[in-house]
Amino acid sequence: MSGLTKQRYLVTAALPYANGPLHVGHLAGAYLPADVYVRYQRLMRREVVFVCGSDEHGAAITMRAHKEGVSPREIVDKYHVLIRDTFQKIGIAFDIYHRTSEPLHHQTSQEIFRKLLENGHFEERETEQYYDESAKQFLADRYIQGTCPICGNPDAYGDQCEKCGTSLSPDQLLHPRSALSGNPPVKRPTTHWYFKLNEHEAWLREWINTGRIDGKQVHDPTTWKAHVIGQCNAWLDQGLQPRAMTRDLDWGVDVPPDIPNAQGKKLYVWLDAPIGYISATKQWAADNRDNWERFWKSEDTALIHFIGKDNIVFHCLIFPAILRAHGEFILPVNVPANQFLNLEGAKFSTSRNWAVWVHEYLQELPGREDDLRYNLIKNMPEQRDSEFTWKGLQETTNTELVGNLGGFIQRVFVLVHKNYGGVVPRSVPDQTFRSGWNAETITTTDQELYQLAKKLEEMGAHIEHFQFRDALRVLMEISSAGNALLQFNEPWKVAQEHPEQVKAVLFTALQYVVALSVAMRPFLPFSAERLRAQLNLSPFADDGELVAILNDLLEGNAILWPDHRIKPPEHLFSRLPDEVIERQIQKLHASTPREAAKPLNDSRPPLKDTVPFEIFAQLDLRTATIIAAEKIEKADKLLRLTVDLGFETRTIVAGIAQHYSPEEIIGRQVLVVANLAPRKMRGIESQGMVLMAEDAQGRLCFVRPDENWPNGFAVR
């Protein structure tokens, strides 16, 4: 199927944004699958370079710096180091972890911008943008605050209201003000470069869906994930639009200053972050006296982007379009995006601190890097969102790592030491015993080693198809077969009667252990290295160890020879006790406001400006009773209410459908604003407004007289 054999691999993992730490969802989404894939390819002696780095530009970082009174540089330096070290400690084996603030990256991005400009891929557009006259700069969306037109939150941002979650554009904000000075901004014309993405629609569609470009097969779409292709087509079907590639920002890569109108302009994320993959490769090549162009400009290279599902359109449409518009670069052969990992039934949330931070895990559960990696790979969100739970981590650690895998290795070590003083026994070539793959089958060492090789190949095939959970399952099948081999032959029982058979069984079991030490390396690199040392073998060079043992096994050769001495038994894994798990679960819940708990102060809206009594007096509030209510078609939140004011009835449209069903509110007494200007919603004129109270969770309840009261009377 994948007859597109490549000579070398360039693997990228999404650049983490340097304004916060990593959580385990990040690992499961992009970094662990990439790491497993890369480590496997190295063990198969394939040429592979694995690049990543910090994404250090953008408005969110300057916002944060401004808020904390530090420079953007201080923010990104802090998180770059934290993230880089976290990756290193959890065993993500990048060849280089670069950063987009490096001059090399700025140059690279500028060169690509210039090339696209020369090739006519941009159009300049003049638009009106908000400008802060006192700060003398244009304002990014995030830098404009104002009143949300939807919920009235006075501190909504120009891109989104964090109170009601609505995404906005700066023009929608009422009473806009600059987040820098607090002054109202003014509109000023500004010019930006728009990438003509629309011109790339046709070939992108062909390329994504058939793998062909100009009739040439460059990837195999059957190996792409369905949700990746699905999301791309959803975008393509809506039609691609030109997209601004520059912004008025003060932290980022400058538009090359010799280009007219470049002052104050920075390259937007599209022309910044993904180019970080290229600049990282350049730096790696410089450090290793290699040529980076072999990896980016040669059809012999397989480029693979590991990302989360939030990045699909970016990596499958926009970045490829940029690469092709430039003209010299290859395109990815696959973008194996994962879905999202949830935590204990809910989404990860930085603001609610609902997360497992990797650097804290490393500190609080030292020596358990592989326990976490194993659980995250086993539950990797390959096809759908999946879930991490602390109980789950305990279970996989105690049953699968300690019980099955660790148990098998320990048994072999103990038996070899008890029977042969820690020296690999020499067995008679054709000695028979029961197969670990089937109790009924009588087998020989040669046959068992052939089976073992087949299993290793099966595991590898899964990895090459980005099926990491399946690959891990096959790894454990090998371990289970090893356990069964011992179980069926009971070497502890028959050592006296059948010494030759026991030699053959333990010799075979030792080969399994060696195979496992190599096969587990991509998933459990730390344990693999420790096991390697216990086997008294040289440390991993991560250079062809797997293909070497595969070749040996397929030719019927042993991979651990008689007379080799192994070290004394030592447990490879340890049980995760209840107390540790309980503590983490408590910590998780303690840091998160409970559902019914007191609302946080900052979730209460701030007081509005004082108004004179005359303004209040202009409102005409009345008592009323709901006499009819019905759901409005094609609107999830709207109810059409008929209210009795005593002297007349009115129709009022209220956005309460998600809090009350029509039936349960009929007959209920309420307060209404009776002199509000009528307004049409969903084609129905609303003649007033029902007063509701809202709590921190956004729940609504009616405000009404505390005893039954005649309708139509004033509230004051």
Added chain:
RNA sequence: GGCGCGGUAGCUCAGCUGGUCAGAGCGUAUGAUUCAUAAUCAUAAGGUCGGGAGUUCAAGCCUCCCCCGCGCUACCA
């Protein structure tokens, strides 16, 4: 309401272009075993593959309708 993705054994999840696809791991039950960190091995449990209708010789896998969850989006004066 629209669009996208999901709803498969108690739990977590596999099931490619329709025909051994009704599965795996964990949990549970029973038995075996004691070399091994109460670890291991074997066997079983019988889930109307969200519900209904349809296409087909044949449907978790295709079509239509409905219900539920998640994401984006519209409506929340």
